[in-house]
Amino acid sequence: MRARNVTDGVLWVGSIDWDRQLFDELIPLPDGTSYNAYLVQGSDRTALIDTVDPTKTGEWHGLLDALRLTKVDYLIANHAEQDHSGSIPFILERFPDAKLVCTPKAKGMLIDLLHLDESRIATVSDGEKLSLGDMTLEFIHAPWVHWPETMLTYLPERRLLFPCDLFGSHLATSELFMSDASRVFRAAKRYYAEIMMPFRNLIERHLERLSGYDIDIIAPSHGPLYDDAQFIMDVYRDWVSGPLANKVVVPYVSMHGSTQVLVDRLIGSLADNGVVTVPHRIAQGDTGRLAMELVDAATVVLGTPTVLAGAHPQVAYAAMLANALRPRVMFASIVGSFGWGGKAVDQLLSIIPNLKVELLAPVIIKGFPTDSDLDAIDQLAAGIAEKHRGAGVM
Ligand SMILES: Cc1cc2nc3c(=O)[nH]c(=O)nc-3n(C[C@H](O)[C@H](O)[C@H](O)COP(=O)(O)O)c2cc1C
Ligand SMILES: [Fe+2]
Ligand SMILES: [Fe+2]
Structure with missing residues (x-):
């Protein structure tokens, strides 16, 4: 796949895993999955949000080569699980000046899991903002979605949320944005059940907090993006607390x-x-x-x-x-x-x-x-x- 335009200044730079059948040696993937990463190109600085599964690092080289990207200032790691963090070492090597940005909890976990050089990592607190020039990244700590170190990244100038695993679906599709609502609904419900349901009480609180943000687009780390953010937030609210x-x-x-x-x-x-x-x-x-x-x-x-x-x-x-x-x-x-x-x-x-x-x-x-x-x-x-x-x- 090539990079795709999400909105002004934001590109999808992920990888689609059409053939994967099992996740975590546990979860059947009847529709494959994707590992979505995003590039946010501000007037002064460029940030890459998450990476791809290590099985896709080679293919990902090609996508980044085609972009002729010369500089990444920040690599945002919303989540330490390897399907998103696994290609971080390759990015840190390719862009020696890039700073890895994550929560304090994720810093320790990324060092444990990937043996990263501590001096490359900067931690951010809940609500902290990072300016890219004409665009800003705001970090929202969201522990237990579905690991303890997770954060979400918000881009207010585009009313865009990068929630990593939250709101995702294991669905390989060449459509960037959701078009078949019933297909995505089923894939997202299956994904919620397998990954997010054990943390539903905390997710309910995160949903309440997110209702205070202006969000038009949700760009998760698996499956298609939502240009109607309300759709997926409403179904999540129903799953965590709606009628049985x-x-x-x-x-x-x-x-x-x-x-x-x-x-x-x-x-x-x-x-x-x-x-x-x-x-x-x-x-x-x-x-x-x-x-x-x-x-x-x-x-x-x-x-x-x-x-x-x-x-x-x-x-x-x-x-x-x-x-x-x-x-x-x-x-x-x-x-x-x-x-x-x-x-x-x-x-x-x-x-x-x-x-x-x-x-x-x-x-x-x-x-x-x-x-x-x-x-x-x-x-x-x-x-x-x-x-x-x-x-x-x-
Ligand atoms: C491999 C095997 C082990 C069994 N072990 C027990 C047992 O330890 N205790 C028992 O009461 N019945 C045992 N049974 C008998 C079954 O519980 C019994 O046949 C039951 O009616 C089977 O229900 P089903 O037709 O829904 O499979 C065993 C049956 C099999 C095939
Ligand atoms: Fe995860
Ligand atoms: Fe994931």
């Missing part, structure tokens, strides 16, 4: 069909009670989809057979992931089948302490479901519907 959906997410495994019958009954019975179910067959499913469904679900029901005296390891994994992602879910239960005995329920409950849920009585049955087992599932469904009504989600 009348929805039950059911991550489950069934080896020989018994737990499957329970799940099928639960889907039908919840539908009769006016509640939507999202079944998620873990072994074949995409964990990003599961995370995304958890953003606004009111209830989660884990479905597991007993395996070697405990829960199926795939269900334990899904429970561990849900616990780490801290969705706003209010109610939980467990359904499943066993052959002779075990501690699947206790084990799963011990995995999800972060979910501040009310537990509805689990339905754990022996062998293949009988009519009375199915009645118990009907009761669970009716109980969930009642809870949803009481909580105002239906």
Whole structure:
């Protein structure tokens, strides 16, 4: 890719990773991703905002060569994670007079992660401004978005925010600005669920603070830019604090069909009670989809057979992931089948302490479901519907 014009004096100088399928060895990337970096060319000084993943450093050389860029005064590192910081050493070498600008916390982390020369780094405090001549960069410390060292960079003369990972989406596209709102909405929701949801309380505060800034354009570090900043700020507000959906997410495994019958009954019975179910067959499913469904679900029901005296390891994994992602879910239960005995329920409950849920009585049955087992599932469904009504989600 070549550099692209974002607005007067601001260029996109990133890299698109069309083929990447997995992030952090954890997050599936069905649509690839991009690493967005930006060049802000003021009348007196030039700043580069973030860099690209180290796997793209070689390609990035070409983009910068084509620009015939002779000088970078400041390299702004909003975030120390390597998908944005990984090419910093190459920039510091290419531009020996460039100063790296970051938060005090990021300074230590960048030295730890990239073994940078301390003398090249200048730290900035929250709210500090840096003049580029006719343009100014203002730094907004935003810890835990999604690492402790993060900051956002604001360019008031262009009403433009560079929020790094916040508001991003893992979406490789040659469109600079978002055009297909529903596609970007889904990609951004998936990304929020996987990366930002665990920090939703802090993000809510950062959103409040950002509402005091005049922002037209948001230029994140992954995915397309937003020329309607309000769009993505509104959906984030909804995800962190909007109403929950009348929805039950059911991550489950069934080896020989018994737990499957329970799940099928639960889907039908919840539908009769006016509640939507999202079944998620873990072994074949995409964990990003599961995370995304958890953003606004009111209830989660884990479905597991007993395996070697405990829960199926795939269900334990899904429970561990849900616990780490801290969705706003209010109610939980467990359904499943066993052959002779075990501690699947206790084990799963011990995995999800972060979910501040009310537990509805689990339905754990022996062998293949009988009519009375199915009645118990009907009761669970009716109980969930009642809870949803009481909580105002239906
Ligand atoms: C590999 C394996 C290990 C199992 N370990 C246990 C166990 O430790 N305790 C138990 O009660 N049942 C155990 N079972 C039996 C299953 O829990 C039982 O067949 C259950 O009905 C399976 O539910 P499903 O049809 O939804 O897979 C095991 C089954 C398999 C295949
Ligand atoms: Fe990150
Ligand atoms: Fe990132």
